[in-house]
Each structure stands twice: as C-alpha cells, then as structure tokens.
Amino acid sequence: DDLWTIDAWNWIHDTAFPKINNRGSRIIITTRDAGLAGRCTSESLIYHLEPLHIDDAMHLLLAKTNIRLEDMENDEDLGSIVTKLVKRCGYLPLAILTIGGILATKKIMEWGKFYRELPSELESNPSLEAMRRMVTLSYNHLPSHLKPCFLYLSIFPEDFEIQRGRLVDRWIAEGFVRATDGVNIEDVGNSHFNELINRSLIQPSKVSTDGVVKRCRIHDIMRDIIVSISREExxxxxxxxxxxxxxxxxxxxxxxxxxxxxxxxxxxxxxxxxxxxxxxxxxxxxxxxxxxxxxxxxxxxxxxxxxxxxxxxxxxxxxxxxxxx
Known part of the structure; x- marks a missing residue:
C-alpha cells in the first residue's frame, strides 16, 4: 500500500514472486505516482482511481452527517447545498469525509455559510495542495480543546498504529484533558478520541468486538498537514x-x-x-x-x-x- 519508490517494488517483486510463476501469483499495489505504476506493470493492468460518482458522493456525505436521503429529497434547498458541497470537494472521499465531520456538528441552516468558506480548487484541480487547504479548514473549525490533541498526533511516525490508551494517557499527562462534574478524566479523554474519529481526522485500525476503537492511524495527507501546522505553531x-x-x-x-x-x-x-x-x-x-x-x-x-x-x-x-x- 502507498508505494513510493521502484526500489521498494523491486524488493517486493524479488521476495514475493517465485522465479517460475506458474501458479498465477499476483500482487496488488497502490501508489499516487502514475509513472511508478507504469514501471511495475503494463498499462493494461493499471487501474486509475476516479473521483466518486455524484450520487455516491452525496450518499457518503449524508451518511457522515446522519442525514437521511428522504430528508434531502423533501428539502430542495438541502439537496442543492449537498450537491454544491460534494462538487466543491472534487468528489474525493477523504475531502467529503473531512468536511462531513465538520457539518455533522453544525445545524443544516449553517451549511450554506460554511460552503462559501470552502476553497474552490478541488472542483477543477483535485491536487494535494488543494486537499491540504481543505483539511486545514477542518482543523480551524475544531473546538479549542481538540486542537492540541489533534496536533499531538504529529509526534508519531508515518503509518504508525497508535494505541488509544497510550494516546489518551499522554493527553491527560500533558494537561490537554480536564475532568468535568460527574465525569472522570479518562472518560473525557476517550470522548476527545472518539470525537476525532467521528470527524474522520483519524482512522480506526483495530476495533474490539463491542465496537470500541482500540488503535488508530492517520491518513498520510492528514499527517502531512498536522506536521506542517505543528511546525508553524x-x-x-x-x-x-x-x-x-x-x-x-x-x-x-x-x-x-x-x-x-x-x-x-x-x-x-x-x-x-x-x-x-x-x-x-x-x-x-x-x-x-x-x-x-x-x-x-x-x-x-x-x-x-x-x-x-x-x-x-x-x-x-x-x-x-x-x-x-
């Protein structure tokens, strides 16, 4: 997953494939470098991932914001703003989930105002830099108690699996989490963790049988942005x-x-x-x-x-x- 160099591919190829590949062995790789993909296989075997179809993009946003399809169909204004929002996100899943995490905390009447704040680059140019501006906006909309918790994630290396307990205990030790009336400090820390999950700012990587997220990871693009903001601040x-x-x-x-x-x-x-x-x-x-x-x-x-x-x-x-x- 997320291959960046031809040397890494050569190592995988030489290690995983037998010299005589007569059993139909296959390896699926993902990469953001189209040139690298071409060096790994023939063009006919490369699948270029396209943005979501508009209907799928709208369903993803509705699911993230807990809005029913029937509600949108019965509200012309809501349907119009949802259409504009997914277009502004360039129909990219990460952008839609990130923006959906913000919208889920806002009233529907506030969505129009939020839409006007979104950078428009992704509509015409779904580039990494445009995506970064979109996620930076999500950070700016975080409540103040979550911002240091979010930036703290930049401490961990790329693709690192972070234990929930380790992260929450560190937040508490740093003073980022405060106990409230009737709620102990561990429960408050866990609620901060769950809020970052719900906003799609971190990704669950291990979930218990009763649905509790035990470990998480940070998307590469998300981590790049966190590191950049942490450096600036x-x-x-x-x-x-x-x-x-x-x-x-x-x-x-x-x-x-x-x-x-x-x-x-x-x-x-x-x-x-x-x-x-x-x-x-x-x-x-x-x-x-x-x-x-x-x-x-x-x-x-x-x-x-x-x-x-x-x-x-x-x-x-x-x-x-x-x-x-």
Missing part, C-alpha cells in the same frame, strides 16, 4: 536522520525519528515531552533522561530500540514533574 519538533534542526525556544514537544541528528539548537529545559522511536539519539543532544529536562511531563520510550543504562534510570528519578513514562 512551534508545537512539536521532529528530528530525522542527518538533519540539522534549529528550533524556537517555545518548542514544548520533541520526537526523535531516527538516531542521527547532527545538531539541535533548543532550550531543553522548556520541553514537556520527549518521544523516541528507534535507536538512541546521537550527536549534540543532552544525555537521555538528562537533568536538563527538568520540566518534562512525558517521557515515552515504548518504541525505543536500545538498552537503558543505570545512569538513565538514575536521571529519570530526578524528573519531578514526570506524569507518564
């Missing part, structure tokens, strides 16, 4: 291999994606969370669990792939504000 800093990072003093959340980051210019004592994926960070960074992280609330080492030293453990004990480990 100095919310999360991501480090990748062989990249020099110069960050603002106000950065509060740091995630290491890979071990080699040549230089990070950062006020370490301002950090609230540090998350590690992969090997121990190398280069000009403080020691893991350094006393410089004195304001740290979250230290997530679940996906770290290295052994901890006695010095690491001793330093963790000095982090007085730690609420999640």
């Amino acid at each position: 100095n919310f999360v800093l991501l480090t990748r291999e062989k990249i020099t990072v110069v960050a603002e003093e106000s950065i509060r959340h740091l995630a290491f994606h890979g071990s080699k980051c040549s230089k990070i210019c950062l006020e370490w004592n301002h950090l609230r969370s540090v998350t590690l994926f992969g090997d121990r960070p190398a280069g000009r960074t403080p020691a893991l669990c350094s006393p410089q992280f004195r304001m740290l609330r979250v230290l997530d080492l679940e996906d770290a792939k290295f052994k901890f030293t006695q010095n690491d453990i001793r330093n963790i004990g000095l982090l007085r504000h730690m609420k999640y480990l």
Whole structure:
C-alpha cells in the first residue's frame, strides 16, 4: 500500500514472486505516482482511481452527517447545498469525509455559510495542495480543546498504529484533558478520541468486538498537514536522520525519528515531552533522561530500540514533574 519508490517494488517483486510463476501469483499495489505504476506493470493492468460518482458522493456525505436521503429529497434547498458541497470537494472521499465531520456538528441552516468558506480548487484541480487547504479548514473549525490533541498526533511516525490508551494517557499527562462534574478524566479523554474519529481526522485500525476503537492511524495527507501546522505553531519538533534542526525556544514537544541528528539548537529545559522511536539519539543532544529536562511531563520510550543504562534510570528519578513514562 502507498508505494513510493521502484526500489521498494523491486524488493517486493524479488521476495514475493517465485522465479517460475506458474501458479498465477499476483500482487496488488497502490501508489499516487502514475509513472511508478507504469514501471511495475503494463498499462493494461493499471487501474486509475476516479473521483466518486455524484450520487455516491452525496450518499457518503449524508451518511457522515446522519442525514437521511428522504430528508434531502423533501428539502430542495438541502439537496442543492449537498450537491454544491460534494462538487466543491472534487468528489474525493477523504475531502467529503473531512468536511462531513465538520457539518455533522453544525445545524443544516449553517451549511450554506460554511460552503462559501470552502476553497474552490478541488472542483477543477483535485491536487494535494488543494486537499491540504481543505483539511486545514477542518482543523480551524475544531473546538479549542481538540486542537492540541489533534496536533499531538504529529509526534508519531508515518503509518504508525497508535494505541488509544497510550494516546489518551499522554493527553491527560500533558494537561490537554480536564475532568468535568460527574465525569472522570479518562472518560473525557476517550470522548476527545472518539470525537476525532467521528470527524474522520483519524482512522480506526483495530476495533474490539463491542465496537470500541482500540488503535488508530492517520491518513498520510492528514499527517502531512498536522506536521506542517505543528511546525508553524512551534508545537512539536521532529528530528530525522542527518538533519540539522534549529528550533524556537517555545518548542514544548520533541520526537526523535531516527538516531542521527547532527545538531539541535533548543532550550531543553522548556520541553514537556520527549518521544523516541528507534535507536538512541546521537550527536549534540543532552544525555537521555538528562537533568536538563527538568520540566518534562512525558517521557515515552515504548518504541525505543536500545538498552537503558543505570545512569538513565538514575536521571529519570530526578524528573519531578514526570506524569507518564
């Protein structure tokens, strides 16, 4: 799924296919690169996915907003605005689901006003940049208590499966979730998670037999937008291999994606969370669990792939504000 390089295809082909393929073996791949698809197979075997038919697009929007088809058929104005909305979305499922998640929280009489706010690029040019503007609008319409919860997802790598409990517990430790009268803080955190699911901003990836979402993923386009907004707002800093990072003093959340980051210019004592994926960070960074992280609330080492030293453990004990480990 979501193939990007011919090297990845060559590895799959050489590994999965026997040298003598006389049993009719087949591999289905998806990619956004038409040129790459052509290098994997003949043109006759390539299926170019088209936008939804208008009727299917309208049914998808109605389903997302819990509006019955009969209601639309009996209301000429509603039918007209639904038609305009799916056209403005370029008949693209992700755009329709994203916009539908917003409309589900609004009264039908407000749909016309919302339609006029939508960027029109997708109607004539269903490009990635136009899609990004559409999803950014969804972020702007989020209630204030959900915005930090949503941006926090940029910490996790692409295609990463996120555990519901891990995410909610981290939100609580960061202070993004507050208990309300008669409702405990875990239930409030779970309601935030469910709201992001209902708005199609995150995708369920594992659901229990009683219908509870246990794990989720973020669509690639959605994650790109979250990372971009997080960078603009100095919310999360991501480090990748062989990249020099110069960050603002106000950065509060740091995630290491890979071990080699040549230089990070950062006020370490301002950090609230540090998350590690992969090997121990190398280069000009403080020691893991350094006393410089004195304001740290979250230290997530679940996906770290290295052994901890006695010095690491001793330093963790000095982090007085730690609420999640």
